[in-house]
Amino acid sequence: MEQMFCNVVTAVIMGILARIHMMRVDSRQYPTCPQGVLSHLTLGAIAAFLGSLALPSLAEKEFGAVTFLALAAQQFRDVRNMERESLDNMEQTELVPRGTAYIEDIAKAFEARNYMVIITSLSVSITIFIFQAAGYDSKTGIIGGTAVGIAVIYILKKALQRTKIEEIAEIKPARLEFEGSLLKINDLAIMNIGLSSSKNIYLNNALAVEIIPRNGSAAITLSNLGQRQAIQHNASIQMGIRKDVDEPDFFPVIRRNHESGNIVFALIPMHNDMDLLIKTIKETPVLESAKRKTGILRGGDDSKWK
């Protein structure tokens, strides 16, 4: 009984640590502190319990208890729904919306993190169980379990790490100019801005960049509207945007050069800092739902089209 207790407690603690480790209030400003953090920690603790109890209940021949794992999977699908709904509801209050693809990606990440907790707890409890079965004392079992737990956390974190824009594209400052009332970035016509006051604000304050995909897959990925919206959203959060609800002129614009597949992006920030803008775009995650692989039918030739 005492052995079982050691097993479950260690597994739960490792599971919760895994959740805390993945809980970062990062540049994407999510989850919010403190309410969001607390609710995710609590769900993480529940996941840790479920993971750690699976093996001991099997060992006690309590097969019914294992079906709780199925319940757990359902529960964590609900986590995804919860995240999706709350972000969807907030969408109307954002000056630059996240977009459904980005929301889906965030929701999926939260679901996956709970599974990561279950897997960590389960592997810790299996390890301790094996140590106990081999006749080692509880202390050795706990140390072995903790080591395996840390390894699992490390491996899963690496596996769940998302690609960033900088890995698939190069970002360069771009030239912004007007031809009559037509806004052009690197000679690509973007939109018609009628008012000269708006034009002046663009000429004096706007920052423009060109995002150059490294290969064919990257070009298709970047053409995804959800991916572009994620870039717009992240950039406007980090840079601050000089726009209010009644100023559609200053909505950040992101357009695709249909010849080369390059993306041009301009926004009017609160901080006029080109380096920060480039860094923000580089750090933007490549959305799982936007990721594409081309070239498979071309025998692995992933070069950009001419």
Place this chain on the structure above:
Amino acid sequence: MEVGLKDQIIAIVSNDSNSFYAGAVPVFFAEDEKKKEELALLLAKITNSMAHRINGIYLIVKH
């Protein structure tokens, strides 16, 4: 649920009254360039829209 017009020309600002016929879109006239732009700005602000300029006339478009 919010219901409203989108991607629609809300109004036109021009100085040439001869080139317009009665239509679905209200047309505002102003004598000179400065007044035209002022009118376009005010209309854009009132309707939360954007002013575009084509051939010297302003189109107020809700996006």
